[in-house]
Amino acid sequence: MHGAAGGAPLSQNEISFNAILLILGGQETTRNATSGGMLALIQHPAERAKFLANADAPEAIEEFLRWTSPVTHIMRTATRDLEIRGRKIRAGERVLLWNAAANRDPEQFAEPDRFDVARTPNDHVAFGHGEHFCLGANLARLEMRVIFEEVSRRMPDIELAGPVERLRSNFVAGIKRMPVRFTPRPARAAAPA
Numbered sequence: 311m312h313g314a315a316g317g318a319p320l321s322q323n324e325i326s327f328n329a330i331l332l333i334l335g336g337q338e339t340t341r342n343a344t345s346g347g348m349l350a351l352i353q354h355p356a357e358r359a360k361f362l363a364n365a366d367a368p369e370a371i372e373e374f375l376r377w378t379s380p381v382t383h384i385m386r387t388a389t390r391d392l393e394i395r396g397r398k399i400r401a402g403e404r405v406l407l408w409n410a411a412a413n414r415d416p417e418q419f420a421e422p423d424r425f426d427v428a429r430t431p432n433d434h435v436a437f438g439h440g441e442h443f444c445l446g447a448n449l450a451r452l453e454m455r456v457i458f459e460e461v462s463r464r465m466p467d468i469e470l471a472g473p474v475e476r477l478r479s480n481f482v483a484g485i486k487r488m489p490v491r492f493t494p495r496p497a498r499a500a501a502p503a
């Protein structure tokens with residue numbers, strides 16, 4: 311609200327756009343990393359057993375992020391001519407950075423197509439890279455940690471109960487519908503007044 315850019319206070323529009331960015335940035339992304347991470351655990355029982363034995367391990371959250379890569383790509387405009395791996399890019403050209411592909415790069419990750427809840431190192435780019443690195447990364451990590459701890463505790467037998475329907479989007483890698491079933495835990499006794 312009180313920020314300034316180029317010496318001038320932010321306009322009403324800039325404040326509104328920043329608020330929208332915060333809301334949208336934290337919404338589609340975190341929930342798809344969470345549902346996608348849950349699906350990966352359900353589909354990989356051995357990894358799930360490992361995870362349940364150590365549900366607060368930070369490595370698992372990073373692997374959910376790498377594996378799901380909810381923001382599939384971001385765009386940049388080149389500020390100068392350059393060459394990357396033999397491809398010439400001219401100043402002003404728009405370039406797509408495919409986070410999802412980078413997160414399966416065999417030069418970066420051993421066995422990139424293996425879901426490994428203990429993967430280290432795990433220098434994924436699910437939150438982007440550089441100046442615009444995700445502002446909410448640590449909030450998202452915390453949200454996911456709490457959700458996965460609670461779901462593991464309360465619904466240890468959660469399983470698929472029907473076909474998974476993916477979101478039709480080339481920007482957000484997500485799940486539209488994922489029916490699940492689990493054994494409800496008995497209700498807790500009410501705390502004494």
Ligand code: HEM
Nearest residue numbers: 332335336339340343381384436437438442444445446450
């Ligand atoms: C798993 C969850 C999340 C993922 C995968 C994710 C992904 C990303 C990515 C890839 C970028 C970089 C965009 C770019 O380079 O242009 C980004 C930026 C951003 N994210 Fe997230 N995000 C997540 C959660 C959140 C949360 C919880 C919030 C806010 C509460 C948030 C707010 C933002 C904002 C404001 C930016 C723009 C930062 C800037 O341009 O300097 N994100 N996010």
